[in-house]
Amino acid sequence: MHMANPYVSVLSEDFAADPYRYFAPLRERSPVHYEPAIDSYFLSRHEDVKRVLTDHATFTTETLQVRAEPVMRGPVLAQMTGAEHTAKRKIVVRSFTGQALRDQTRAIHANAAELIGPFLPRGRVDLVNDFGRPLAVHVTLDVLGLDKKDWQQVAAWHSGVAEFITSIVLTPERRRHCLECAEQLEAYLVPVIEHRRRHPGEDLISRLCTAEFDGVAMSNRDVTALIINVLAAATEPADKTLALLFKHLIDHPDQMARVRQDPTLLPAAIAETLRYTPPVQLIPRQAEQDTVFAGTTVPAGATVFCMIGAANRDPDAFTAPDTFDIHRPDLGTARSFTAAAQHLSFGTGLHQCVGAAFARAEIETAAGMLLPLLDRVRHSPGFRYRETGLYTRGPAALPLDFTPVHEGATGHRDDEIPGLAE
Numbered sequence: 001m002h003m004a005n006p007y008v009s010v011l012s013e014d015f016a017a018d019p020y021r022y023f024a025p026l027r028e029r030s031p032v033h034y035e036p037a038i039d040s041y042f043l044s045r046h047e048d049v050k051r052v053l054t055d056h057a058t059f060t061t062e063t064l065q066v067r068a069e070p071v072m073r074g075p076v077l078a079q080m081t082g083a084e085h086t087a088k089r090k091i092v093v094r095s096f097t098g099q100a101l102r103d104q105t106r107a108i109h110a111n112a113a114e115l116i117g118p119f120l121p122r123g124r125v126d127l128v129n130d131f132g133r134p135l136a137v138h139v140t141l142d143v144l145g146l147d148k149k150d151w152q153q154v155a156a157w158h159s160g161v162a163e164f165i166t167s168i169v170l171t172p173e174r175r176r177h178c179l180e181c182a183e184q185l186e187a188y189l190v191p192v193i194e195h196r197r198r199h200p201g202e203d204l205i206s207r208l209c210t211a212e213f214d215g216v217a218m219s220n221r222d223v224t225a226l227i228i229n230v231l232a233a234a235t236e237p238a239d240k241t242l243a244l245l246f247k248h249l250i251d252h253p254d255q256m257a258r259v260r261q262d263p264t265l266l267p268a269a270i271a272e273t274l275r276y277t278p279p280v281q282l283i284p285r286q287a288e289q290d291t292v293f294a295g296t297t298v299p300a301g302a303t304v305f306c307m308i309g310a311a312n313r314d315p316d317a318f319t320a321p322d323t324f325d326i327h328r329p330d331l332g333t334a335r336s337f338t339a340a341a342q343h344l345s346f347g348t349g350l351h352q353c354v355g356a357a358f359a360r361a362e363i364e365t366a367a368g369m370l371l372p373l374l375d376r377v378r379h380s381p382g383f384r385y386r387e388t389g390l391y392t393r394g395p396a397a398l399p400l401d402f403t404p405v406h407e408g409a410t411g412h413r414d415d416e417i418p419g420l421a422e
C-alpha cells in the first residue's frame with residue numbers, strides 16, 4: 001500500500017478524497033495527530049480508540065453540548081451519564097430489540113418491497129438515492145410512528161441536523177440553515193408529541209411520552225431531542241452500509257458468488273463491510289485530564305476524535321486489515337453486532353450503538369431481497385465511484401445496472417414486489 005505523508009491535514013482535500021491511504025502512516029508515525037486549525041487530536045490506533053471509548057471518567061461526551069445539542073433541541077442520549085442515561089437508553093433499546101424488532105423486520109420487508117417495485121423492471125437503480133436512503137428514513141419513521149407521507153420534508157430537515165453534527169468546520173450561513181432545519185423539525189414534532197401523550201400507541205414516540213424517569217415524565221424538549229437523536233443516528237449509517245456492502249461485493253465477484261450461493265453468509269458480509277468501511281468514521285470525546293498516548297500528552301479539556309476507520313484497519317486488531325474478506329478468521333460475525341465486537345464501527349462502552357440489531361435486520365432484509373432479484377448486478381457504465389464525508393462516510397450515489405429476475409426464482413411471492421406482480 002502507498003505510504004502517504006502522515007503529516008497531511010485530516011482537513012485537506014487529499015485526505016477527504018481517500019482517508020484510507022493515510023490510516024497506516026498515521027497509526028505508525030503520528031498516532032496522536034494534532035490538527036491546529038480546530039485545536040483537536042485524532043487517534044488512530046485500535047488500542048487507543050478503545051481506551052478513549054471505554055474510559056468514561058477521563059473521556060466524556062461533554063463536547064456534544066456544542067456539537068449536537070443546538071440541533072437536537074435538548075440533551076441527546078450520548079450526552080447523558082449515570083442513572084439518567086441507563087433509564088432513557090433502556091427505553092430506546094426496548095424499542096429496537098425482541099418482539100419490537102420482529103415486528104419491525106416485517107415493516108422493513110414491506111417498505112423495501114414498495115421501493116423495489118418501481119425500479120426493478122428498468123434494470124437500473126441508484127442504490128443510495130432510489131433505495132437505501134428512502135428505505136432508512138421510511139423504516140425509522142415507522143418505528144417512531146410518524147407519517148411516511150412527510151418523509152421527504154422530514155429527510156430534508158434531518159439532513160440539516162446531520163450536517164451540523166457531522167461538519168468539522170461550518171460556515172455561518174450553513175450553521176443558520178442547519179439551526180432553521182432543527183427548529184422546523186421541532187415545530188413539526190411537538191404537536192405529534194402532545195397528541196401521543198393523550199393517545200399513546202405502541203410506537204417509540206408514545207413510549208418516550210409515557211415513560212417516567214425518577215417519577216417524572218419527560219418534557220416535550222426531552223422527547224424531541226430523543227426523537228431527533230434516533231432519526232439522526234438510525235438513517236445515515238444504515239443506508240451507507242447497504243451501499244458499501246453492494247460496492248464491496250461487486251468489486252469482489254468471488255465473494256458475491258459465495259453470498260448468492262449461500263445467503264447465510266450475508267451477516268458476515270455486512271460485518272466485514274462495517275469493519276472495512278465504517279459509515280461512522282469519527283467519534284468525538286473531551287479529555288477531562290492530561291492523558292498520555294504513545295508518548296504524546298493529550299491535555300485536559302482537549303477535543304479528541306476517535307478514527308474508527310483507522311482503528312478497524314489496525315494490524316494489531318485484524319490480520320491483513322486492508323483486505324475485504326468475508327471469510328476472515330478474526331471477523332467474529334455473531335459478536336460483530338454486540339458489545340463484544342472487535343471492530344469499533346458501533347462504538348464501544350456505555351454509549352455503544354443501541355440500533356446495532358435493528359441495523360443488521362434492516363440491511364440483511366434489504367440485501368436478502370435485492371440479491372436474488374438483481375442478476376449480474378454491476379456498476380453502471382461511465383460511473384466514477386466517489387465517497388464523501390469525514391465524519392460519516394459513504395458513496396453519494398451508487399448507480400447499478402442489472403438483469404431483473406422474475407417469476408418464482410426470487411424466493412418471494414411475486415405479489416410482494418409490485419414490479420413482479422404484473
Ligand code: HEM
Pocket residue numbers: 077078079089092096229230233234235237238241278279280283284344345346347348350351352353354355356358359
Ligand atoms: C450500520 C448502522 C449504524 C452504525 C454504524 C451506527 C454507529 C453508531 C456509533 C459509532 C455510535 C456511538 C456514538 C458514540 O459513542 O458517541 C452509535 C450510537 C447510537 N446509535 Fe447507532 N449506528 C447505526 C445504526 C443505528 C440505528 C439503526 C439506530 C436506531 C434504531 C441507532 C441509534 C443509536 C443511538 C440512539 C446511539 C446513542 C447511544 C448512547 O449514547 O447511549 N444507530 N451508533
